[in-house]
Amino acid sequence: MAGAAGDSLGLYISIPFCRSKCTYCNFASGVYPASEHARYVNRLIDDLSGAGKWAARMGVELPRSVDSIYLGGGTPSLLEPELLERLFAAIRAQCALETDAEITVECAPGQISDATLDAMTRVGVNRVSLGVQSFIDREAQVSGRLHTRAVVLHDLQRLRAAGISNLNIDLIAGLAGQTLASWNESLGVLLDAGAPHASVYILEVDEDSRLGREMLAGGARYHAEAVPTDDAIARMYETAIDTLECAGLAQYEISNFARRGKQSRHNRRYWERRPYLGLGLDASSALRAVQQAGESGPGYLLRSTTSDDLKAYLEGSEPAETAWLSPERQHEEAWFLGLRLNAGVKLAAVRKEFGRQPVAHALEAAQDLAERGLVHVDSRTVRLTPQGQLLSNEVFQEFLGAANEEPEPVVAI
Numbered sequence: 001m002a003g004a005a006g007d008s009l010g011l012y013i014s015i016p017f018c019r020s021k022c023t024y025c026n027f028a029s030g031v032y033p034a035s036e037h038a039r040y041v042n043r044l045i046d047d048l049s050g051a052g053k054w055a056a057r058m059g060v061e062l063p064r065s066v067d068s069i070y071l072g073g074g075t076p077s078l079l080e081p082e083l084l085e086r087l088f089a090a091i092r093a094q095c096a097l098e099t100d101a102e103i104t105v106e107c108a109p110g111q112i113s114d115a116t117l118d119a120m121t122r123v124g125v126n127r128v129s130l131g132v133q134s135f136i137d138r139e140a141q142v143s144g145r146l147h148t149r150a151v152v153l154h155d156l157q158r159l160r161a162a163g164i165s166n167l168n169i170d171l172i173a174g175l176a177g178q179t180l181a182s183w184n185e186s187l188g189v190l191l192d193a194g195a196p197h198a199s200v201y202i203l204e205v206d207e208d209s210r211l212g213r214e215m216l217a218g219g220a221r222y223h224a225e226a227v228p229t230d231d232a233i234a235r236m237y238e239t240a241i242d243t244l245e246c247a248g249l250a251q252y253e254i255s256n257f258a259r260r261g262k263q264s265r266h267n268r269r270y271w272e273r274r275p276y277l278g279l280g281l282d283a284s285s286a287l288r289a290v291q292q293a294g295e296s297g298p299g300y301l302l303r304s305t306t307s308d309d310l311k312a313y314l315e316g317s318e319p320a321e322t323a324w325l326s327p328e329r330q331h332e333e334a335w336f337l338g339l340r341l342n343a344g345v346k347l348a349a350v351r352k353e354f355g356r357q358p359v360a361h362a363l364e365a366a367q368d369l370a371e372r373g374l375v376h377v378d379s380r381t382v383r384l385t386p387q388g389q390l391l392s393n394e395v396f397q398e399f400l401g402a403a404n405e406e407p408e409p410v411v412a413i
C-alpha cells in the first residue's frame, strides 16, 4: 500500500437505509423499518469497539489516528439525530480524530430534517454529498428520486446556513429521458448552485439494479427504452468534463471534479491505496499487514468486505470476504487505481515500491495502450487520455496480469 508507516486511517461507515429504492440503484441498500436503525447503530458501535481486536487477530495495522470519515449508503441523513450522536460519540471514544478531519455525510435532497442537520453540525460534519443525479424534475422522478430541483436548491441554502459549505453534488449521465440539452441544463444549474465539488457517474447497467435487469432483458419497464444510447452518454460525459473544467471544477479522477483545495480527502485514499476501515453493510476495508522487524517492501495487504445481507450483518456475521493481496497483486492495483486519477501513475513511486522489473512489464502494456490512444506515457508518468477514461474498464483489464508477467525467456540458438 502506498501509505507510509504511521499513516492515518479513513473510516467508511455504511448506512443502508433509504426512503425508496431508485430504479438504477445497485447498492446494498433498502427500505427498512425505522426500528432497525437503532439495532444497526448498536452493531456498528460493537464493530468499532471490536475493531482493534479483530485487526490484531488478522495481523493488520489499524492506525488510531483518523483523518477522514465518510458516512455513505444508503441515505445516512435518515438516521435519527440521537443515533448519529451516539455513533459519533463512539467514534471519538475509539479513534483519535484529527482536528481538521474531513467528515462527510451523504444526504438525499428533501430528506434532511432540521433536527438531523443540527445533529450533523454538533457532531462535526463538515462536508455533505448530495445525491441529486439530475436537476430535471422529470428525470429525477422516473429514476425513483423523491426530490425536485427546488428542493435541492433549498437544501443547499440550509446546509450553508448551518455552516456546511464543502458540498458535493452527484449527477448521473444516462438516466431515462435524458438528452444532451437536458444534461447541459443540469450542469448549468449545478454550476449556478456553486458547489465546489461534483461527481459525474455513468449509468451502470447490471443485474444488481431493477433498471439494469430490465435493460439486459430488453424490457420497457422503469422507462428502460428511454435510456440514452452509449454514444449519447459518452458525449454527456465529455461535455461534463469540458463544462466543469471551464467553470473552475477541474477533473481530478474519472468521475470527480473539484475547485482547488476541495478534492475529497476520503475518496482519494481509495485511489492512493492508503488504509481505510469499512464498517456496516457491504463495507470494504484495506489494511496493511503488520511487518516484522527487518522486513521491507510493500508486504501483504488485507482486503475485506462485510456481508451485504442486513439480517446476517445484524446477527453478527464476520466479514463475508477477506483476501490477502501479495505485492504482485498490489502492483496491479497500483496501476488500475492510480490511473483513475488525472495525475496518473508516477513511475518513480511505483519503481520504488515494487521494483524496476515489474514496472517494466507494466510499461509494455502501457505502451500498447498508448498506441491505441488510451493512455499517455512520458518519462515520469502514465495517465489515461480522455478516450481512455471513457474506456477505463478495458484499460484496467490490460494491467491485470501484465503488471507481473515474467518476460519471455530468451532462447539462444
Ligand code: SF4
Pocket (backbone or CB within 6 Å): 017, 018, 019, 020, 021, 022, 024, 025, 026, 027, 029, 073, 074, 075, 108, 131
Ligand atoms: S438513495 Fe442512493 S442508495 Fe438509496 S436507493 Fe437511491 S441510489 Fe440507492
